Amino acid sequence: MYKYDKENDRIIKQGDYTEARIFSHDELQALREALGLKQHSEQKYTVQVAKSDETSFLNINENDKTDAYFAGEEQCEGYQTHFTQAEIDQLKQRDDLAIDWGKAIIKPVEDD
Incomplete structure (x- = not known):
């Protein structure tokens, strides 16, 4: 499951434990669109x-x-x-x- 961390403008992958994963620009854009979020800019x-x-x-x-x-x-x-x-x-x-x-x-x- 993915969660958007608005304060730090990042996506966090959650599992049995919370871990941060770095996404490429294209991956991040696709996740933002899927979550219905505006780009920061x-x-x-x-x-x-x-x-x-x-x-x-x-x-x-x-x-x-x-x-x-x-x-x-x-x-x-x-x-x-x-x-x-x-x-x-x-x-x-x-x-x-x-x-x-x-x-x-x-x-x-x-x-x-």
Whole structure:
């Protein structure tokens, strides 16, 4: 029997005793699909810049990826509010966004 260890992003094979086994990328992907799990890189997050303000979530124009504004955490037509970690890393490099990334609240989106 196999169990997904979410905290360490790995699959554990369980038998009479628990043992860890290293899986190839293809084996791991097949097991994730069989278990109905998202790839780690597919996890989406919201970026909130003010803790007490429900309209302080980052929204980026989906067409040109440059126009940004702050609104609620729900996806709006034409704007992206849920980002992968790779997208957030790219946003952190932008000098046109005045976001204190050390204070930004980045939370996973449960069902995107």
